[in-house]
Amino acid sequence: MVRQVVVEFRDVGKVYRMGWRRRGVRALGRVNWSIHAGEVVGLLGPNRAGKTTLLKVLLSLCRPTEGRVLRLGRPGTDRRTLARVGFVHENQALPRYLSPQALLEYYGALTLVPYEDVKRRVPRLLERVGLSDRAREPIAGFSRGMTQRLALAQALINDPELLVLDEPAQGLDVEGRRILHELIHDLRRRGRTVLLVSHILDEVESLCDRIGMLVAGRLVYAGSLTTLVQPSSAESRQPLERAFDRLIAQLPNGDVTARARVLSPV
Amino acid sequence: MDLPGILFVVRWLVRDTFRQALAARTFWLMLSVSALCIVFCLSVHIENGESLRPPGEIELFGGDKQPLTGPNPNPGHMTLGFGLARLALFRDAEAEVHLLQALLGLWAAGTVGMLIVLVWTAGFLPAFLDPASATVLLAKPVPRWLLLAGKCVGVVAFVGFQEVVFFGGTWFALGVRTGVWSRAYLLCIPLLMLHFATIYSFSVLLAVCTRSSVACIFGSIAFWFVCFGMNYGHHAIAALPYLDPNVAPFSTRTTAMANAGYWLLPKPGDQLILLDEALHGDADFDVLPPVFRIFRAKGNFQPRLSCMSSLLFAVLLLGLSAGQLRKTDY
Numbered sequence: 001m002v003r004q005v006v007v008e009f010r011d012v013g014k015v016y017r018m019g020w021r022r023r024g025v026r027a028l029g030r031v032n033w034s035i036h037a038g039e040v041v042g043l044l045g046p047n048r049a050g051k052t053t054l055l056k057v058l059l060s061l062c063r064p065t066e067g068r069v070l071r072l073g074r075p076g077t078d079r080r081t082l083a084r085v086g087f088v089h090e091n092q093a094l095p096r097y098l099s100p101q102a103l104l105e106y107y108g109a110l111t112l113v114p115y116e117d118v119k120r121r122v123p124r125l126l127e128r129v130g131l132s133d134r135a136r137e138p139i140a141g142f143s144r145g146m147t148q149r150l151a152l153a154q155a156l157i158n159d160p161e162l163l164v165l166d167e168p169a170q171g172l173d174v175e176g177r178r179i180l181h182e183l184i185h186d187l188r189r190r191g192r193t194v195l196l197v198s199h200i201l202d203e204v205e206s207l208c209d210r211i212g213m214l215v216a217g218r219l220v221y222a223g224s225l226t227t228l229v230q231p232s233s234a235e236s237r238q239p240l241e242r243a244f245d246r247l248i249a250q251l252p253n254g255d256v257t258a259r260a261r262v263l264s265p266v
Numbered sequence: 267m268d269l270p271g272i273l274f275v276v277r278w279l280v281r282d283t284f285r286q287a288l289a290a291r292t293f294w295l296m297l298s299v300s301a302l303c304i305v306f307c308l309s310v311h312i313e314n315g316e317s318l319r320p321p322g323e324i325e326l327f328g329g330d331k332q333p334l335t336g337p338n339p340n341p342g343h344m345t346l347g348f349g350l351a352r353l354a355l356f357r358d359a360e361a362e363v364h365l366l367q368a369l370l371g372l373w374a375a376g377t378v379g380m381l382i383v384l385v386w387t388a389g390f391l392p393a394f395l396d397p398a399s400a401t402v403l404l405a406k407p408v409p410r411w412l413l414l415a416g417k418c419v420g421v422v423a424f425v426g427f428q429e430v431v432f433f434g435g436t437w438f439a440l441g442v443r444t445g446v447w448s449r450a451y452l453l454c455i456p457l458l459m460l461h462f463a464t465i466y467s468f469s470v471l472l473a474v475c476t477r478s479s480v481a482c483i484f485g486s487i488a489f490w491f492v493c494f495g496m497n498y499g500h501h502a503i504a505a506l507p508y509l510d511p512n513v514a515p516f517s518t519r520t521t522a523m524a525n526a527g528y529w530l531l532p533k534p535g536d537q538l539i540l541l542d543e544a545l546h547g548d549a550d551f552d553v554l555p556p557v558f559r560i561f562r563a564k565g566n567f568q569p570r571l572s573c574m575s576s577l578l579f580a581v582l583l584l585g586l587s588a589g590q591l592r593k594t595d596y
Contacts (some may be wrong), residue, residue: 016595059405062595083407093398097289109278110406110413112271112276138289154402 003036004073004163006193007058011067014053014217027053028217032066035210037161040184040194042208042225044201044244048186050195050217052090055166058195059087072161085110086155090167090197092147098138100131100150103139108157118157125153129179143170152180163187166197181207205229213247221247267412275408276416283390283420284427292386293424299382300432303370306438310366312359313350314342326357351471356551357382363446364545368553370436372541375429380458380534381487383428384465387421388482391473400596411588418470418584422463453544457537460573464532465490467580467587474587474594490534497535498557500528505560529575536572543569 014028028050035041045051056062057069060076069076072084094103101122108118127134129149139147148171155163169177184194184207198204204211205225213221221228228243267275287293326334342355344362355362394400394417404410433455441447469486476482485538506513516524539562542554552559561567 056401056596061401061404063593079407079409081407082405085404086403087407089401091398091404092402093396095286095399097285106278107281107402107406110275110403110408112275112407151402229423 003038005034005070005197006037006039006072007035008070009033009054009058009067010070012054012057012069013066014050014062014136014235015065026217028057028064031214031217031219033219033222035193035195035213037193038188038191039210040188040196040208041193042204042211043214044204044211045197045214046248048216049214051214052166053217054214055087055164055195055197059085059164083158084161086158086160086163088148088151088155088163088165088168090170092151094139094147094150094154096144099136099138100126100153101135103150104154104157106240107154111158113158121157121159125156128156128183129153130175145173145176148172149176149179152183156183160192162193162195164195167199168196169198169200169203177203201244206238213244215248215251220251257259267387267409267476275412276419279413279416280420280423283417283424284439286390286393287424287539290389293381296383296428297431299379300428300435300543303374304435305434306346306441307366307370307436308443309346309348309350310363310440310443311345312342312355312362312444314340314355315340316358331357341388355502359444359447360446362553363440363444364448365551366440366555367436367448367451368542368545371451371458371545372431372553375432376458376461376538376541377534379432380462380465381490384463384469384486384490385468385483388469388473388486388554389427389479390421391417391470392477392479394484395473395477395591397477397596404596408592414470414474414588414591415584419468421466422459425462425466426455426459448545450544454541457541457544460577461537463535464576464580465493465534467583471583471587471590474590493531494534496524496527497533498555500524501535501561501566502557504564504566505557508560508564509556530579532576532579533572536567536569536576539567540569540573 009031012028012031013026015024015026017023018025031050031054043051045055053062057064058071058076060079064076071078072081073107074081080175095106098106104122105115105118105126108121109115113121123132126135129152131146131149131153134146139150142150148168152168155165168180172180181203182195187194194207196204196208204232208225210224211221211228212219225240228247229240278527284293342359343352344355344359345352356365391414401414433452437448437451465486468489469482472478472482472485503516503521507515535558537559538554543559555563
C-alpha cells in the first residue's frame with residue numbers, strides 16, 4: 001500500500017543573511033526528504049546541523065532560499081494546512097499571564113479550531129499532561145517541566161495530523177517523559193505523523209520508525225533505524241549512539257570540517 | 267480567511283492584549299491615573315455660578331439683568347480639592363467647567379496623557395513578537411498580517427477603554443458636582459483614539475524591525491516631538507506675519523519643505539485644534555498656543571484633510587510593518 005506523503009522537502013536550502021553587511025551563512029544545503037503518513041520520524045544531528053531551521057522551513061517560520069516544501073500535500077506557502085499541524089518549539093516561552101485553560105483556548109482560537117471543540121478538548125488535554133488540577137493557575141508560577149507539558153498540550157489542541165516536536169523532552173521529569181512517550185505511541189496508533197527532533201538517542205531509538213540525520217545542513221542519512229544500527233547481517237546490532245558516531249566519521253574529513261564548509265559564508 | 271474568521275481571531279487578540287495589560291499592571295496604573303482625575307473633578311464645587319448668558323442670547327448679562335460691559339461685579343467662586351483652594355469665577359459655572367474640560371482634554375489627556383500612554387503601551391508588541399513567544403503563534407494558520415493587525419487593534423481598544431473611563435468618569439463627576447453636562451467633551455474619546463493610532467503606528471514599525479521595547483519607547487516619543495515640531499513649524503510660517511509684522515518672510519523652499527512635512531506626518535498640533543473646536547470653539551478663554559489660534563482664525567485649518575492624511579500615514583506604516591513581518595525569518 002502506498003502511503004500518503006505528509007512532508008516533502010525538495011532541494012531545500014537556506015542561507016541566513018547576518019550582520020550589517022548581510023553576509024550569507026548557509027544553514028541548509030539542498031535537502032531532499034519525504035515523510036509518510038503514520039510514521040514517527042526522528043531528526044538527528046549535532047548542534048548547528050540545521051535541524052531547527054529545517055523545521056522552521058517546514059512550518060513557514062522562515063522561507064527557503066532554494067527548493068520547495070510540501071506540507072500535507074500542499075505547497076508550504078499555503079498556511080491553511082498549518083491548521084492540521086501541531087508544533088512544540090525547543091525554547092518556547094508561553095504567555096506567563098495566562099492560565100493553562102486560557103492559553104489552550106487562546107491557541108485553539110488562533111489554530112482556527114471551533115470554540116465548542118476547544119472547550120471539549122481542553123479538560124481532556126490538561127488531564128492527559130497531568131495539569132488538570134492547575135488549570136486556572138497562572139503559568140508564571142509553573143516549573144520548566146510543567147510549562148513543557150503545557151507546550152505539548154497546546155500542540156495537540158487541533159488534534160493534528162502532523163506533530164512537529166523540537167526537543168520536547170527538555171525540562172521534563174521522568175513522569176513528563178512517560179506522558180510524552182505515551183502521547184507519541186497514541187498518535188502512531190491513530191495513524192498520525194510525528195517528526196521528532198531530539199538529542200536523546202535512546203528516546204529516538206524507542207519511538208521512531210525512521211530517522212534522518214543532518215550534519216552541517218546536509219541530510220547524510222535517511223532511512224530505517226534497523227539499517228542504521230545493524231548495517232549488515234554479519235554485524236551485530238550496535239547502539240544508536242555508536243551508529244551515529246560511525247556515520248559522522250564516514251563523512252569526508254569528519255564532522256568539523258564538513259560543518260565549517262557548509263556554515264561558511266557563501 | 268473570510269470575514270467571520272478574521273473577526274474571530276481579532277477578538278481573541280484583543281482579549282489577549284487586555285490580559286497582557288492586566289498582568290503588566292498597565293491596566294491598573296492607567297485606571298489609577300483616571301481615578302485620580304475623577305476624584306479631582308468630584309472635588310470641584312461652584313458657588314453662585316448662575317449663567318451670565320441666558321439661552322439664545324449672545325450677550326452676557328449681569329445679576330441686574332443688564333448687559334455686562336466690564337468684569338462681573340459679583341463673581342461666584344469655584345473650590346477645588348474639597349475646599350482646599352478657592353478661586354473667583356472668570357465668568358459663570360458653565361464657562362469654568364468648559365475651561366476645566368479643555369485643560370483635561372487638550373493638555374492632561376491630549377498631550378501629557380498621550381506621551382504616558384505611548385510609553386506604557388510600547389512594550390506590548392515587542393513582547394508579542396519576541397521569537398521565544400511568537401514562534402509557535404507564527405506557526406499557526408493565521409496570516410502574520412492578521413496577527414499584527416489584531417494586536418494593534420487590541421492596543422488601540424485598550425487605550426480606547428481607558429479613554430472611555432477617563433472622559434466618561436470626569437464628565438460624569440463634573441456634571442454631578444456642577445450641573446454642567448457638556449456632551450461635546452465626550453468627542454475627545456474618538457479624536458484621541460485616532461491620534462493615538464496614528465502615532466502608535468510608528469511604534470508598531472519599530473517593534474517589527476527591532477523587537478525592542480526601549481526602541482519603541484524612545485522612538486515613539488521622539489516621533490511625537492518631531493511631528494509636533496513639524497506641525498507647529500508649518501502653522502508658525504502661516505501665523506508669524508500676523509503675530510509680528512516685522513518678521514522677514516520665509517523662503518519658498520522653507521515653506522515647501524514645511525508643507526511636505528506637515529502633510530506627510532501625523533499632526534499632534536492639529537489634534538489639539540480639533541479638540542479645542544469640538545469642546546468650546548466660542549469660549550472666552552484660550553488654551554491653545556497663539557500660533558494655532560491665529561492659524562485657525564485665518565481660515566487655514568482643514569480638519570478633514572488633516573485627519574485623513576494622518577490616518578493615511580498610519581495605514582501606510584501598518585502596511586509597511588506587515589510587509590516587514592511577512593519576510594522576517596523566525
